[in-house]
Amino acid sequence: MLKDQLLSVQEHLAMACQTAGRKPSDVTLIAVSKTKPVEMLQEIYDEGIRDFGENKVQELVEKYEVMPQDIRWHLIGHLQTNKVKYIVDKVYMIHGVDSFKLAKEISKEAVKHQTEVNILIQVNIAKEASKFGVYEEDAVQLVEDVAKLPGIRIKGLMTIAPYVENAEENRQFFKKMKQLSVDIIHKNIDNVCMDCISMGMTGDYMIAIEEGATCIRVGTAIFGERNYSVENTITKQQGE
Numbered sequence: 502m503l504k505d506q507l508l509s510v511q512e513h514l515a516m517a518c519q520t521a522g523r524k525p526s527d528v529t530l531i532a533v534s535k536t537k538p539v540e541m542l543q544e545i546y547d548e549g550i551r552d553f554g555e556n557k558v559q560e561l562v563e564k565y566e567v568m569p570q571d572i573r574w575h576l577i578g579h580l581q582t583n584k585v586k587y588i589v590d591k592v593y594m595i596h597g598v599d600s601f602k603l604a605k606e607i608s609k610e611a612v613k614h615q616t617e618v619n620i621l622i623q624v625n626i627a628k629e630a631s632k633f634g635v636y637e638e639d640a641v642q643l644v645e646d647v648a649k650l651p652g653i654r655i656k657g658l659m660t661i662a663p664y665v666e667n668a669e670e671n672r673q674f675f676k677k678m679k680q681l682s683v684d685i686i687h688k689n690i691d692n693v694c695m696d697c698i699s700m701g702m703t704g705d706y707m708i709a710i711e712e713g714a715t716c717i718r719v720g721t722a723i724f725g726e727r728n729y730s731v732e733n734t735i736t737k738q739q740g741e
């Protein structure tokens with residue numbers, strides 16, 4: 502069953518790429534496996550998926566210990582500075598960097614572990630009070646500051662678009678993200694690459710792809726509904 506759901510997402514990904522004149526291989530599907538048991542992750546892994554997204558440090562670490570070593574783990578949730586040390590040597594990418602303070606901590610721990618960490622700058626593109634992320638007008642400054650830190654590689658931008666009934670409503674925000682990424686490229690900042698735009702979830706990933714997403718983060722469409730009584734949600738108030 503998971504196999505069919507995954508296949509359906511992959512087909513929709515390809516359709517959106519076709520609409521946009523893009524190659525499906527240019528879009529990474531991150532399977533968002535938060536709250537789901539490792540048996541389900543393994544099923545998806547067996548179908549060839551290697552990118553998994555988790556939003557809680559402890560859950561990521563637990564799954565990291567038991568799942569195959571070639572998985573690329575993406576921390577997609579809000580990260581508290583005191584938890585950075587548990588994951589710098591385990592994650593492939595940290596998606597939610599939205600302050601210099603957090604970046605400095607990641608840098609410190611990366612240097613300590615003699616590693617380099619890929620990060621994305623999280624942008625609160627719709628300026629929602631409930632969401633983390635820098636406003637777009639503050640993004641360039643943060644990128645410039647973070648780029649100077651050792652042990653960190655800025656790979657691009659990430660956003661969580663508003664929850665909407667009609668995904669078309671988010672197209673404007675995805676367009677803004679793409680434009681912001683182009684603007685930053687034009688600044689030619691040392692040690693900054695903007696290859697990655699992480700945007701699009703179950704409800705709106707096709708629109709996100711049409712507007713330039715290179716990473717989509719899809720949970721529900723692959724794994725089914727989550728049990729919200731045990732989940733930390735993605736909003737500020739209820740975040741970890």
Ligand SMILES: *Cc1c(COP(=O)(O)O)cnc(C)c1O
Pocket residue numbers: 533535556577578661702703704718719720721722734735
């Ligand atoms: C949970 C989560 C997702 C996946 O959401 P779905 O709607 O289940 O696809 C994507 N991004 C972030 C940051 C999340 O926390």
